[in-house]
Amino acid sequence: xxxxxxxxxxxxxxxxxxRVAEKMIPYLTQLFGNPASRSHAxxxxxxxxxxxxxxQVAALVNCDPKELVWTSGATESNNLAIKGxxxxxxxxxxxxxxxxxxxxxxxxxTVRELxxxxxxxxxxxxxxxxxxxxxxxxxxxxxxxxxxxVMLVNNEIxxxxxVVAIGNLCREKGIIFHVDAAQATGKVDIDLAKxxxxxxxxxxxxxxxxKGIGALYVSRKPRVRLEAQMHGGGHERxxxxxxxxxxxxxxxxxxxxxxxxxxAEENARxxxxxxxLWAGLSGIEEAYLNGDLEQRVxxxxxxxxxxxxxxxxxxxxxxxxxxxxxACTSASLEPSYVLKAIGREDELAHSSIRFSVGRYTxxxxxxxxxxxxxxxxxxxxxxxxxxDMFKAGIDLSTVSWVHGTESHRxxxxxxxx
Amino acid sequence: xxxxDKVLDHYENPRNVGSFDQEDQDVxxxxxxxxxxxxxxxxxxKVSDDGVIEDAKFKTYGCGSAIASxxxxxxxxxxxxxxxxxxxxxxxxxxxxxxxxxxxxxxxxAEDAIRAAITDYRSKNETETAGYDACKPAA
Numbered sequence: 001x002x003x004x005x006x007x008x009x010x011x012x013x014x015x016x017x018x019r020v021a022e023k024m025i026p027y028l029t030q031l032f033g034n035p036a037s038r039s040h041a042x043x044x045x046x047x048x049x050x051x052x053x054x055x056q057v058a059a060l061v062n063c064d065p066k067e068l069v070w071t072s073g074a075t076e077s078n079n080l081a082i083k084g085x086x087x088x089x090x091x092x093x094x095x096x097x098x099x100x101x102x103x104x105x106x107x108x109x110t111v112r113e114l115x116x117x118x119x120x121x122x123x124x125x126x127x128x129x130x131x132x133x134x135x136x137x138x139x140x141x142x143x144x145x146x147x148x149x150v151m152l153v154n155n156e157i158x159x160x161x162x163v164v165a166i167g168n169l170c171r172e173k174g175i176i177f178h179v180d181a182a183q184a185t186g187k188v189d190i191d192l193a194k195x196x197x198x199x200x201x202x203x204x205x206x207x208x209x210x211k212g213i214g215a216l217y218v219s220r221k222p223r224v225r226l227e228a229q230m231h232g233g234g235h236e237r238x239x240x241x242x243x244x245x246x247x248x249x250x251x252x253x254x255x256x257x258x259x260x261x262x263x264a265e266e267n268a269r270x271x272x273x274x275x276x277l278w279a280g281l282s283g284i285e286e287a288y289l290n291g292d293l294e295q296r297v298x299x300x301x302x303x304x305x306x307x308x309x310x311x312x313x314x315x316x317x318x319x320x321x322x323x324x325x326x327a328c329t330s331a332s333l334e335p336s337y338v339l340k341a342i343g344r345e346d347e348l349a350h351s352s353i354r355f356s357v358g359r360y361t362x363x364x365x366x367x368x369x370x371x372x373x374x375x376x377x378x379x380x381x382x383x384x385x386x387x388d389m390f391k392a393g394i395d396l397s398t399v400s401w402v403h404g405t406e407s408h409r410x411x412x413x414x415x416x417x
Numbered sequence: 418x419x420x421x422d423k424v425l426d427h428y429e430n431p432r433n434v435g436s437f438d439q440e441d442q443d444v445x446x447x448x449x450x451x452x453x454x455x456x457x458x459x460x461x462x463k464v465s466d467d468g469v470i471e472d473a474k475f476k477t478y479g480c481g482s483a484i485a486s487x488x489x490x491x492x493x494x495x496x497x498x499x500x501x502x503x504x505x506x507x508x509x510x511x512x513x514x515x516x517x518x519x520x521x522x523x524x525x526x527a528e529d530a531i532r533a534a535i536t537d538y539r540s541k542n543e544t545e546t547a548g549y550d551a552c553k554p555a556a
Contacts, residue, residue, distance in 0.1 A: 309455055311480040315420070315428060335455065346453035383434055383484065385459035385476040386452060401451035402533070 005321045006365045010206075010299060010358030011155055011183060012323055016251065017208040017359070023254040024210065027247035035244050036235065046246045053253025057202065060185060060256040063192035063217055069239040070249055073214035074182035075106040077201030078149075080216055080240060081178045082110045084226030085147050085199065086119060089176060094144025095119045098137065100151070101341035102126050107149050107180055128343050129292035130159035138169060147176045152190070152200075153183040156338040156354055157291030158300025160188055167196030176224060182206055182214075186259030187267065187297040192217060198224045204248070208359060209255030213248035216240075266359060271298035273357045273366050278303075280370030284377055286390070290339055290352060301355040304339070304348040305373075307387040308380045313353060316376035320369055323354045347386075347396070420481055421515035427485035432492050435474040437461045445538025449529045456483040456523065460530035462494060462502075464538055470494045470502060475530075482520035486510050486527035499535050 007015075016024075027049060035050045037043025051065070058065040071077045086097065099111050101123045111121045122140045127133050132150060141148075148170050150161050163179050170177040178199040184190060186207045192200065200217040204210055218224050218239065232241030278301055281287055286306035305313060310324035324336075335349035344352075355369065381387040389396060420428070436459075437444045443464050450457040456479030463472040473491040477484045489510060494502055510516075510524035 307478065309479050309483075311455075312428070312484060315481040346455075350452070350455045383431065383476055384478040385448065385457055386478045388436070388476065396452060401453075401457070402449055 003319075005319050006368055007321045008355045008357060008361065008365070008369060009321045009323055010361075011158070011354065011356035013205050013211065014208045014358055015360065016205075016210050017255060017258060019258060020209055020251050020254045024247045024251040027250050031246070033246070035246060036233065046244075049246055049250050050244055053249045056253035056257040056260075057215055060260040061181075061190040061192050061200070061202070061217065062194075064220060067192070067217050067220050069216045069218055069236045070244055071214045071216055071240055072212055073205070074104075074180060074201045074203035075214075076240075077203075077214050077216040078104070078106040078178075078180055079110050080226065080229050081199040081201060081218075082107065082147065082149055083114065083229055084239075085176045085178065085224070086114050087227040088225050089146045090119065093146040093174075094142070096142050096145045097121045097147045097149070098124065098140050098145060099149045100124045100126055100132055102130060102154055102156075102338045103149065103151055104155055104180060104182070107151070111149070126342055129295070130154060130157050130290075130338075130342050131292065131295060132161055132166065134162070134165055134169065137166060141169070141173055141175065145173070145175050147178060149178040149180070151180040151183070153181070153187060153297050154291070154338065155183050156336060157302045157342070158183070158297045158356075159291045160184075160295050160297060163195060163197060170198075171196045183297070185256065186263050187299060192219075198222070199226075204252035204255055207255050207259050210248050210251040213245060213252045215252070267298045270357050270359075270361070273361055273363065274298055274301055274355075276363065277301055277355060277357070277366050277369060280366070281373060284374060287377075288348060290344060290348075291342065299357045301357075302339075302352055303355070304344065304352040305377050306348060306351060307384050307390055308351050308377055310335075310351050310353060312380060313351070313373075313376060316380060317369075317372050320372060323356075324352060345397075419517075423489075423514050424482055424485040424516070427488040427514070428481040431475075431484060431488040433472075433474050433488065434476065436476060437463055437472075437474055442541065443538075445534040445536075445541065447530045447533025447535075447537055449533050450479070450483075450526050452478065455479060456526060458483065458487050458526055458530045460487060460490065460527075460534045462534045462538060464499065468498050470497050470499070479523065479526075480520070482514065482516055482523040483526065485514055486516075486523045487530065489513060490527045490531060494531065499538070502531055502535060505531055 031045050033042025033046035035047040054065040054068055097111055099107055115121050124136055150166050152163055153160055167177050176198045179197050180201045182203040198219045203214040228239055230241050235241050281303055288304045290302040314324050335346050339349035339352055439446050445462045448459045459476045461474045462470045465471045473494040475487040475491050477487045493505055507524040507528040510527050511521055
């Protein structure tokens, strides 16, 4: 069997911690009850497990367990938060929303869908370091603005938004504030008792829990209301119907318990690894860091290697599991929309790689990655006409490029005439 | 994305990487694509006096399929006359490499590179021939 590549894609997903998997298994076989069954011990045991998990998740983000609604993951949480709040408050308050161009597609596409239903939206461009410009946000707020959605940690470049300042601004104006925190749990401290946030989305599988489970925080003080998006048996106080997947909920609870207990120590270790990686990669000529290095989670590094195309670099480093752009968009040929939004020109956006370090990353993994990237970037640059031009002192922005396909089409059209 | 063995082979062991002197009379250079689109191909041909492509070299910035397409093209070109070379179509390249639909544009770009290189060679030599002829009566 071929050796498995070194995994440096923890922002795409994480393995389930074995301690988490162990806790989950009994809830598939012996303790399989439906927590909605009130008439027997199977149901009571399942309900107890769900309550414990809810407390564990609440403890990591310091909220009341009653403020959490189980969902199938952050995508559903984002949908429920944005559509639920827009539909509930829209008719009275207004039909304008504000979000940021670098949000995850689960937010952007949800807002787009609401635009199709008659809402209007402003998509803010972040500053070059990836952060939201508060003055621009202030200027975008209208009397009919009903909701603002800004992610806590960006999935591609790992920058941490100032949700306190954004939230305070929203509170002043009576606007519902949603935060997608899928990439944040276990990476940054979240204290919902203090944060001016109304709705916050969580996912288990980015924090060593199972896929297919997440939660939405719905503030009780001040009380935030939502229109349900999933109708049925009235589970989760009517916010989200559907039989609770107890084993996954138990997994999310245990994963978040471990995160709370170990995050301080783990983040210090991960930061050292990430810094070691950047120390190695920044020595490569024409390598650029994307996003702010300080206002950033410890496990993320996003680097553009100029004059090398990202997909071919990924192919060259197939012994590393990394992403070019985000995992959701890497099947398309478009350069990363996040990097374009922070003002990276197309060349650099095309040549980016996201490294994300995690719980099981070792120093050896990092050193292996540095050496592999160094050697492959060198090989691909030897192959790159752009590198030759750069070395010859040609400013690529002054070259007038012939786009092959177009010239070809023109030639065909000419031939047809 | 799953690549065919042929793409992987050309990508991992690219044939005929390099450059000829662009100024040489027997060299035709085609550079197509744009960095903003994620691929740029530079294809060069060296043409003998009797109009046969003796050698070809490439440099490509782009995805694995773009690199493989240009590498394959340099192999296909050798030994062909310029007219035969113009018969190479992107569909031949795409079939040979079993390119997935999203990568067909790489083969189109490779075909464009062939045309651009031949056009460059011809314009260079036609002008030169014309100049030579123009001098002839005076000699």
